[in-house]
Amino acid sequence: MSRPLLEVRELVVSYRRRGVARRALFNVSLSIGAGEAYGLVGESGCGKSTLALAVLGQLPAAGRLESGVVKLADETLDSGRQKHPRTAAALVPQDPGSALNPGMRVGEQVAEVYRYQQALSWRDSYGRALELFRRLALQQPEELLRRYPHQLSGGQQQRIAIALALAAEPTLLILDEPTTGLDATVQAEIVDLIGELRSKMSGATLLISHNLGLVARLCDRVGVLYAGRLVEEGEARDLFRDPRHPYTAGLLRALPRLGANKRDSRLEPIKGSLPPLGALVKGCVYAERCPLVQDVCGKVDPPALPAGSGRFSRCHFEEAVPLMRRGQSPSPEAPAPPPSPAVLPLLEARQLEKAFGSVRGRVRAVDKVSLVVSQGEVLGLVGESGSGKTTLAKLLVGLLEPDAGEILLFGERTSGRLEKRTRASLRAIQMVFQNPDTTLNPSWTVGAILRRAIRRLDPGRVDRGAGAEALAAAVQLRPQQLRARPRELSGGQRQRGAIGRAFAGSPQLIVCDEPVSSLDVSVQAAILNLLVDIQQERQASYLFISHDLAVVRYVADRIAVMYLGAVVETGSADDVFRPPHHPYTEALLSSALVLGGEPKPAVRMRGSPASRGATEGCRFHPRCPRKLGSICETTPPPWQRGAEGHEICCHIPIDQLRIQQEVQAG
């Protein structure tokens, strides 16, 4: 390329902690040209944020640029000079809300950039800020200028963080995980926005993310970072279609693709784990986890070998990667389809209601929801924040008491209050939670946690120690780990412990609330496999909640879609993901970032997330891209039946919906 805007050469960065220096980046080199978008991918702890901070000259006090050079525009950083007096780069950090000064109005925060960097007058700077807000598709920009950050939604905060970066008219724009924490549909809007801005920018863009789909959508070139080393680089399209490093290939195989189901494919986790920070490894750093490993890998650190035009890979055997055999032994028997639903349903919810808030602002978190979970099946529950799925889960489990409605376990009424439930029903329904860091009591050993669970949920079992060992084996934890406290275990191991605890009393139903959302991709695959296997072995049912559509598609037999407190569609996984489906489901699917294939024309919802439907009509009508007309506002939509067991709550006749959506999908 012509002279690159950003050039990083042989960058080595280390952190000093308690007197010991540990290396975070090992001789990383990359360059980004004008108008180009470079994606840096890797899992947590790989060093991508460190690279961004080093480029900005904003390494924390403990960090040091040991050697190498960073050249941006006409500024150079090296071991002698680590901080810019003025940098030509701008950063949109990971958590946009915290990037905004909580004590200052957002308009002022943007305007002051113009005032100080371009010496504009007070009035002019606000004019430019307003213009920028409009360009970023912020609704009611004049009013927004006067708001404080805590009064804005996540999507709005993200846009304003982007505005702050753009106002500086930077030579290099760095985006650090720009969509983490945002709802799928909001994410999609931000992604569209960034795509649009990119095409008009003359500077360079560095996008950092662990989300491969996002990077594929927005970037021209991609670099893969593993344990502080850049192991592969190339054009985005080529790299994701035809990876030339075993780690990249491993990541791609660990991801559930939209469309894959547990019955027809199996996720491949990457065995082993990330080396500890700053470990100096002889030979290739990935060797211990690599299916292609040979003797030479343990002795010689692979150089950056060319792997096609404009590509390189740090692997001795990069040509062999496309031929990589599936690492695992032949997958165990594909899971059988669930038994026919004619059998007595395991759990039934009827017209459940739960509202929160004061007299002035009552929010109906769960609004007359009815649901059925059959024995031996996995029911997936999909929805964004505010859909009520977590509240519904807590109602079913008994952690929250419903305002109205019934819950029936094997046909018998169960109390809404946890304290009033029988021992038997406590045994029957258990839960696996989202956050691996707080799901286990940090002061207890894993063994103690399991033994206590057995004591309460399986009182017949006398030898609790043996029981705990059996549970540990079932979730693939080693016996020594029973003596460990949670903080000594990794995220994946803690989640295994939590799953073991849930199964202590041989429950019939387990509610899984985003069980893999906080885990890295490679670990996610392993835990999903575990959940699928253990469900089959023990004939349990799951209510599996997730915002990640690919994960739900993989795991679930049936799916229910929730929007603003109500279920809008239920059906088998296949049926829900194909037309006809509810317009909301359509928008959700359209916002998912898919790897490979051409991007489909987008279906986007109108308006902003805060709008709620009027109580009489369809709750989705303010945002529905397929709104029929006034009937949607006045009359509650009927339940329409599609294929066997498939129901959609919409006014649009189902056949018409099918035709329209099939056309849309191309």
Added chain:
Amino acid sequence: MIPALVILSMLIFTLAEVLPGDVGRTVLGPYATPGQVAALDRSLGADQPLPLRYGEWLLGFVTGNWGQSLLLRTAVLPLVADRLFNSALLALLALGIVIPLAVGLGSLAGLRRDSAIDRGVSLVGLALTAVPEFVSGSLLLVGFAVSLRWFPVTSQLTPGTGPLGTLDRLVLPALPLVVVLFGYIARMARAGTAEVLETSYFRTAVLKRMPRRRVLFRHVMPNALLPTISVIGSQVGWLVGGLVVVESLFNYPGVGKLMVDSARGHDLPVLEASVLTVAGIYMLSNLAADIVVGAINPRVRNPR
């Protein structure tokens, strides 16, 4: 706040008049005859039922009729008011010294974390705040009044002393108060400032390439000082306790000394009135701090 004050008044009244047993006995001491005690009880109205006595007392308090001091034989209200004024002078001087000093040094320490100045301020603050007022007061007395003779040994305020003379007498008693308050306020200011420096929005502000002064005063300080202000409000409680000690040590005619003297002398009307007044003022100061914080904190001013 009103219900809290009412409950407070009940507490004080109970404490003073009920707990120790017979009122007359409490006032006259163990050597008076039962006859004398009964007579005093009657004249004080202490033989009436409790709620009635409380009601009368409360009514009197609210209407400004605070009764007579048993020991000094003067009206209570002007006595308390006069002493209160003196104490206020002392308190204001102490606050006037400590707030700028502590906030300034504390913030500076927070801005230059782990530097010599930071360690110095933290250590000094930690050490000083632990020293009770009578200890530092005694040491200061020995040092400045006895050895160096810079300040007078007692701080009796005689009428006719001009402002400079008054100031002269106020300095030594104010210093122990400053010493005690400094540590906590400085640490809060330091913590608040250091915390802001760690935030994402601070880094964003730095990256905006604005002059340092703007970043400091518009981005750092307002957020850093928020927790400090509420701390200052609560520190007034320790200030009040400190006043008691300092006034006793330096013989300063303030309300603190009045409380101790009336407590020791079992002068119930004065005791009840002064304690309630001081407690009420303390509550007011906490309320004021809350209001100030609420006025500055945008989250409170503009709810979602």
Added chain:
Amino acid sequence: MLSRVELQGGALLQDLEQAPARGLGWRLLATPTFTVGALIVSFWVLAALATSVFPLVNPLGVDPVHTLAPPSPGHWLGTDDLGRDVLARVLAGSASVLSIAPAATLLGLAGGVTLGLVSGYYRGFADDLLMRGADILMSLPVVITAVVALALLGSSEVNVILVIGFLFTPFVARTVRSAVLPEREREYVEAARLRGEKGPFVMAAEILPNVRAPIIVEATLRLGYAAFAASTLSFLRLGVQPPSPDWGLTIALEQPYIQIAPWTVLFPALALASLVVGVNLVADGLSKVLAA
């Protein structure tokens, strides 16, 4: 405690921070503030033990001839207005503070932890009531209330302990409650409830172990305040009574002689200052190490 910047700069740093609790003792000793404070406090504890259990010095020996004598080889720190040896009285005076302050702190802790746990876990009406009560109690300046209470109940060591302990309870309760509130929302607590565990078990076995650190720090802070308050009360002649060599009392009694015999006030003052500073240094060191 990792700063956000460091976390963003590399979640890798987390594995460095997983230093297990067995290192706690060594880490404490490595903290200068803690070590210095602990040394000071240990010195006075030894002095208290030495003078009360094994009477090595005589703090009560009156010598009418050599009153108010300046420091000399015979009396290293001089004598007071009754001819008693100041050094002996200073060493013996430690016992007074060191028996009152810890007892008052324990009393406050016992009440405060229980109330804080109950208030924080159950929330609702009980929480509102308890916290209102705590607010009212806390709105009374500690020293003033203690003065009033002791003046009317009578001054004695036991009363001082009771009053200070009682007045400290709401402070401890508030701190404990603040620590309990986030813990009770954690998933492991929900998991415990799903097992059918009852309230007392959840509070004591699940939550309490995880709020150990703030309780320990609060306890040491309270200890410092208790020493502060107890000595202030004895200074105001509302605590222990003569002829106790208590430091606060001594300072009050010797104050009239400050111009002619400053050593009678100086040394007890320095002793008291050093002890309270020592306790605060220990508290500071503990809070730094436990927060990491």
